[in-house]
Amino acid sequence: MNGSTIIFYLLAALTLVCGVLSVTTRMIFRAAIYLIFSLIGIAGIYLWLDYQFIAAVQVVVYVGGIVVLIIFSIFLTQQAGELLPKQANTRKIFSFLAVFCGFALTMLQVFRYDFPLMEKAGQGPDVMEIGKQMLSVEKGGYALPFEVISILLLAAMIGCIVIAIRHKPQPVIKETSK
Amino acid sequence: MFISTALFFIGVLGFFTRRNLVTMLMSIELILNSVNINFIAFNKYLWPGKIDAVFFALFIIAIAAAEAAVAIAIIINLYRSHQSIDVEQAAEMKY
Numbered sequence: 001m002n003g004s005t006i007i008f009y010l011l012a013a014l015t016l017v018c019g020v021l022s023v024t025t026r027m028i029f030r031a032a033i034y035l036i037f038s039l040i041g042i043a044g045i046y047l048w049l050d051y052q053f054i055a056a057v058q059v060v061v062y063v064g065g066i067v068v069l070i071i072f073s074i075f076l077t078q079q080a081g082e083l084l085p086k087q088a089n090t091r092k093i094f095s096f097l098a099v100f101c102g103f104a105l106t107m108l109q110v111f112r113y114d115f116p117l118m119e120k121a122g123q124g125p126d127v128m129e130i131g132k133q134m135l136s137v138e139k140g141g142y143a144l145p146f147e148v149i150s151i152l153l154l155a156a157m158i159g160c161i162v163i164a165i166r167h168k169p170q171p172v173i174k175e176t177s178k
Numbered sequence: 179m180f181i182s183t184a185l186f187f188i189g190v191l192g193f194f195t196r197r198n199l200v201t202m203l204m205s206i207e208l209i210l211n212s213v214n215i216n217f218i219a220f221n222k223y224l225w226p227g228k229i230d231a232v233f234f235a236l237f238i239i240a241i242a243a244a245e246a247a248v249a250i251a252i253i254i255n256l257y258r259s260h261q262s263i264d265v266e267q268a269a270e271m272k273y
Contacts, residue, residue, distance in 0.1 A: 019208055
């Protein structure tokens, strides 16, 4: 066991522990904070795998964007410091059972199938390669999905504005101070 | 592989047990992230030299961002009309 492996296990433990805490804690704000740490752990795993670009995107989009959005919505919709209501015990037990069975089944399949492991793991790609292939229109290029994603983001943005727009309130007669 | 699977099922557990829309959204983020880890790990160890999984991971991240934005717009709208974001109390559309 060398240093790199130890770092990997540390990152994995950080990610998993924070993930578990994030779905089990009863204070919603803490759940968001644990989610941040879990996402940072995942970014660390990407770095460990030599995929710097994905790690950077992960930090920027998730930690910088989505979690901030989630925290905003928590502040808008929740009284601060309020505990979430306790769940019914039967629901807890049954969901735990279902999750455990699914997990066991998946892990069984994963262990049964031996992956043809490459001895020399691939080098992480550099950003130039990513950019070139993403915008190439030749075979193996990803120009079309890129454009589709762009349209999707635009549609999501417009959709958000349309959904969240406040309808015109009833005209309020203002008391004019005399 | 192991952490990816475990994270996926943590997300599923959260999705099942939580009854609050914001926390369900967080669980969905965890699930998508676990899939991303899987893509990257497979790309590194089983398909070295190619970078296709990077694009899938990037697209998943982009879609997750769009989905989170739309979901939060819906949540805020629902809160305005119901004063609550509990899924049990938003059952009018069922009937």
